[in-house]
Amino acid sequence: MNYLMRRLATFPLVLIGVSIVVFVAIRMVPGDSITAMLGTEAGLLTPQQRDALAAYFGIDQPWFIQYWHWLLGLLQGNFGISSTYGKPVLGVILERFPLTLELALLSMIIALVVGMPAGVFAATHNEKLSDLGVRMIAMIGQSTPNFVLALLIIYTLSAGFGVLPAMGEFSPLWQDPLRNLGQLLLPAVTLGFAFAASVTRISRSAMLDVLSDDYVRTARSKGASARSVIWRHALPNALIPVVTLSGIEFGYLLGGAVIVEQIYALPGLGRMVLDAILQRDYALVQGSVLFIALNFMVVNLLVDLTYVALDPRIRLREH
């Protein structure tokens, strides 16, 4: 419990660090909200016009004063107003987050459901032709860029079969579950393919390690069936690296899968952050990066807690 409290106590410190880095970095990049809106036409502005627009976008003060105002707002739960959406930042993020969460979950399910059995299968058929086949597919999965896969899928479906999930308007799960799943299935497969390949490779090698352990040999010599040895004795101990990998991957996916969201036109967090950066929507960039960082920390914490549940030998240090 103490451990949990201490981990949670570090969250605000990390978040403040992240917020300062983002705040300064996005302002150090050349270009600002004015050039983002006007492009080269910004050159036609008189100094007075520029000042008026800078005041409009709230970028007329030195960065530390802007930061102070933003931080004060944050403490009151106010993330600021997005200049693109004209709405409170938190609302914009929370509108986009369910899609990103759903997509990350779906990809992880695909990765685990496909990757773990494949990894176990390969480990138990070590160095046989079928093992080589699985490893080959996993290698292809890991080395295929997801935009290539996404474009291939879209092209094959639309040109070969004349079908494509509805693009443009996204239906949330609670409004139209069937349409929602139809829209997310292909992106999830795209992301899940590489994810499953990593899971396959890591579960295969973890399984190979465990299978050569003494206790597995003991279980075998006591006459336990091959199935029981693999699924009951070996697999639980091979899970830890899989959990670590899945946790990290899942954390990344919660930050949005920019390219896949772009190609499938999904209004997720990744595309939102990219557009916010391109349009120099400072409040939205700051708010969403903070939100993503928080997600990442929570996922990491959950991963650590899962270790304890999986392996009683691991004790979180209490001192």
Place this chain on the structure above:
Amino acid sequence: MVQHLSKKLLSGMMLAAMLGIAAVPVQADATTLHMAWSQDATGLDPHKQTAFSSLRLLELIYEPLVRLDASLQIVPAIADSWQFSPDGKELTFKLNPKAKFQNGAAVTSADVKASFERILDEKTGAAARANFLSIASIDTPDPATVVFHLSQPDAPILTAMSDVNAAIVPASEITAGSIGTATVGSGPFKLEKWDPNSKEVLVANKDWAGGATGVDGIEISVLPDETAILAAMRTKQIDFALLNDPLVATLVPKEASLQLNRVPVLAYHVLQLNPSRKPMTELKVRQAISCAIDRQEVLDTASLGEGKVTGPLTIPALATDPSQLFCYKRDVEKAKQLMTEAGYPDGFSATVIGATGEPPTAAAEAQVIQSQLAEIGVKLDIRMMELNVYVDAWLKGDFDMAIALNGGRADPYTMYNRYWTKTGNLQKVANYIDDTLDSLMQKGRTETDPAARKAIFSDFEKHITEMSPWIWLYTSYSYTAQQKNVGGFEPVPTGSLFSLAKVTIQ
């Protein structure tokens, strides 16, 4: 064949069933035009927005006093008629009595006056203000008449007024400070919903003075990847789309059910030299670069030949035969000779900047130019940048050379005075001016006789290509793709989508 087809159909239906979607989307509302583009509008204030997509959206909602037709002639919009006084210093508009804002109020001269005063007010931050500086005062003798008093004759001002950046907005909305949040225009469509970077929903404005629209509404989806737009058109999810990438556009005609519309645009691809930096300070070096570049090859390689080589004047009524311009036929020997005369027989090194994806051909253009200039010993280092970073460097004139796609205007003065007059706002970007250019531009501004203007700008074109501060390359096409059952769309050189007001779906 039949068996093959039915198999294909069957597997398609199975896939569709698996994906939980219909193979052919049912169009419940046949009079909604489903449209897609890859870049969304960035804001709703017609006086402030200059991004291409923003203008395309806003011109369906707001109206200026006048408009340009497909041949770039000025035609009525809110104004029925207009007239310059004999001395060219007074411009009078008569407004269309039927013109109404989407809140039901009539468009009056007071709204016109308030709109232009807003544009001219520096606090607004309207970039188009620079085009209206000759307006000394505005009179409104009656609700249907507006008189602009100009400080000097200003022939191009009428064309500048045709831009949606000079849209007429309700005076009441200006007072309320709601321009940019509420959209109350007088145009053919009302904006019902805008979800930035995702979707726009437009519904027909039944009170539009221009008559009934061809469709009841337009739904615009933002599909950031243009190959995905093409895929969505194949499956008939999208009726009409705006395309930027010539690589994608050239795939459209291969689809039997689709039609590609293309029209040469006013915008031009250009290699901007920076004549304030050595050795581009030397006329002969700039001319050598001009002679060493094969413009047609740049066009063919970077843009699949989709476009045409151009001089500075891209306006069809003024354009001349570019082959007559200085060194438009590649001459490497002459280029080498010029380099030697300038004192650079072994060439020099320089950096060329470009914006990633803006235009999509920028990197390819830079590469072709790099290899062409290598032949005269110029070693180019290509630096591609994110658009905003590029714009920042460009506005500061912080580059040796820049690959640019600069916007065109229907009037050459409005298009170029920012660069090629002594007081031009972007003179610090162009970094080159001489008395001839400045005086030709000033003459072009006040001259109202079309033939005389054409001669003035023809001289301007000859002179500037010879001085070679910039190397004009080519103009490309504006592309729209549509299902063949969509009728009535008229592509125009400004890229305007205004004719969507009259588009129908059969």
